[in-house]
Amino acid sequence: MFDRPVYFEGENFCIRRSLICAILAFVPLWYLMAFRGIRVGSDTIGTYYRYYKYSIRDYPISAFGSEFGYYVLNKAITWFASSYHVVLIVVSSIIWFLYFKYICKNSVSPCISMVVFFLTFFYFRQYNGVRQLLAEAIILQGFHYIYERKFINYCLVIALAFTFHNTAIFLLPVYFLYKIRLTPKMAGIIILLGKFGTSIMVNNVLPYLLKGTKYYKMIYDIRAYKGGYWISDIVVSGTVLLFCLIVLGYDNDSKMSFNSWLILISFLLAINSNMIPMVGRLLWYSNINLMVCVPMLISKYPRKLDKVLVFCVTMLVFGVYFYQQWTLGVDSVQNYAFWGENMQ
Numbered sequence: 627m628f629d630r631p632v633y634f635e636g637e638n639f640c641i642r643r644s645l646i647c648a649i650l651a652f653v654p655l656w657y658l659m660a661f662r663g664i665r666v667g668s669d670t671i672g673t674y675y676r677y678y679k680y681s682i683r684d685y686p687i688s689a690f691g692s693e694f695g696y697y698v699l700n701k702a703i704t705w706f707a708s709s710y711h712v713v714l715i716v717v718s719s720i721i722w723f724l725y726f727k728y729i730c731k732n733s734v735s736p737c738i739s740m741v742v743f744f745l746t747f748f749y750f751r752q753y754n755g756v757r758q759l760l761a762e763a764i765i766l767q768g769f770h771y772i773y774e775r776k777f778i779n780y781c782l783v784i785a786l787a788f789t790f791h792n793t794a795i796f797l798l799p800v801y802f803l804y805k806i807r808l809t810p811k812m813a814g815i816i817i818l819l820g821k822f823g824t825s826i827m828v829n830n831v832l833p834y835l836l837k838g839t840k841y842y843k844m845i846y847d848i849r850a851y852k853g854g855y856w857i858s859d860i861v862v863s864g865t866v867l868l869f870c871l872i873v874l875g876y877d878n879d880s881k882m883s884f885n886s887w888l889i890l891i892s893f894l895l896a897i898n899s900n901m902i903p904m905v906g907r908l909l910w911y912s913n914i915n916l917m918v919c920v921p922m923l924i925s926k927y928p929r930k931l932d933k934v935l936v937f938c939v940t941m942l943v944f945g946v947y948f949y950q951q952w953t954l955g956v957d958s959v960q961n962y963a964f965w966g967e968n969m970q
Contacts, residue, residue: 648736667753695789724763745944761787863892
């Protein structure tokens, strides 16, 4: 439905239409990311420009404030260039290339994947959570080790990603979910237990165990999203999860089941987001394969009408989500300017 081939010179060479669209989108999106101004994004000047300054002044890693991998990468770039703009170009190119490579290699429809990647705000998050997005991009390159059941190899990939952002360890346990087939009934039980279990743990157990420690302050001083925009995360993950569970009702595919597990984790995090600090960063990991999962689940529906319906509903939900994130000023990318335009 989405990916009819385009043939060149008869049938000697062909390429998917969807892949052509994805390639056409790659360059302008890379250009916007790599050549953005220093004040675009909430973390650029306050965090990453400061890392650059520390690098050129040869501050020790203890003062650098980031993980070892990003420290080494930053130092290596500054050895060859004396401009933060070069750091932006190199880091942005690495992240965007790794994501794009993964999409083109694994998606049944790279074009839809690119649209999902953009509308779910993942593209703009690359302007800010640079270290975590680097870690995620690295992990995606090792996802095939999960499918091939190569645990040691996958651990090595997680270890490398860990050197860029220590939250990468969050994706290590998902390796074991691949062999567990998720069913609609199982998902319902997990959601109920996850909601009430988290409530009991956060409201009753943890306060007793952590009282008087630094962790108590970390958890109970930052308890909720302001403005309630976490509700949109519930709608997004809940919509995709619903369509995934319908597919799992008649399809036994292991990859579909594995991706459904990730979306289920996203939904659990979203419905508990008012109790779990920093849930947004964890959602980035559980939504890591959303751009491949959505085209996959659409392709699993047998009737063309069902495919169109699922496609339209998911795109509508993602579109509303994008509009909300944009109007709320999430990640501070709405003041976009190219390098040099907003240096003052």
